[in-house]
Amino acid sequence: MGAPIMPHGCVFARDQDGLSGVETARVPRVITYEESYMATNRSRRLRKKLCVDEFQELGFELTLNFKADLSDQVIDSFIDQFLDDAIAGNGLDYVGGEDYGLVCLAKRGSVSEEQRSAVEAWLKGRDELEGYEISPLLDVWYPGNPINQA
Structure with missing residues (x-):
């Protein structure tokens, strides 16, 4: 059948x-x-x-808290200096706005801990900020994924 x-x-x-x-x-x-x-x-x-496994790309999130009494000109000047000195000066790119964004490598690859520390050191010396938060390194394509240990 x-x-x-x-x-x-x-x-x-x-x-x-x-x-x-x-x-x-x-x-x-x-x-x-x-x-x-x-x-x-x-x-x-x-x-x-x-961009997974051995090709995972790392970056970090950044939150900036400006002082309340700053003019728009001062904030714009700060952002220009930040992008030129802290970001482009370290081979990085920034995606975001004035107060929050994601920092990643300007070419294919991952941000190193040294580059992250250089951005943090640049921000520490700035009078325009009340404070800032820098996240640990994270997967920029899949933020929920754990970081692969090389």
């Missing part, structure tokens, strides 16, 4: 107990983004493209 043909071309396979399930050879399987992302046997090319 052959396998019964069901609507839409699905074929049910029979085993000793009767129907065991749908044969998926004729029905294409839909792969979700989460399933493709979670695959662990990726090629080197794909790992590099996704």
Whole structure:
């Protein structure tokens, strides 16, 4: 006795107990983004493209708290100096606004702990700030992922 043909071309396979399930050879399987992302046997090319495993890129978040009595000109001047001296001067890029942003490497790769410390040292000597917060290094593409230890 052959396998019964069901609507839409699905074929049910029979085993000793009767129907065991749908044969998926004729029905294409839909792969979700989460399933493709979670695959662990990726090629080197794909790992590099996704910035995972040995190609993980690290950066840090930065929150700036300016003094309340500063004019817009002073804040703009501070931001210009910050971007020129602390960020570009250390080979970094800054993505964000006046008070919050993400610091990453200007080219492909990770921010080093020395670069992070250099930005922090530059901020320590500034009179325009009431305070600031610098996060530990984190994965800039997937912030929830742990940092790979090299």
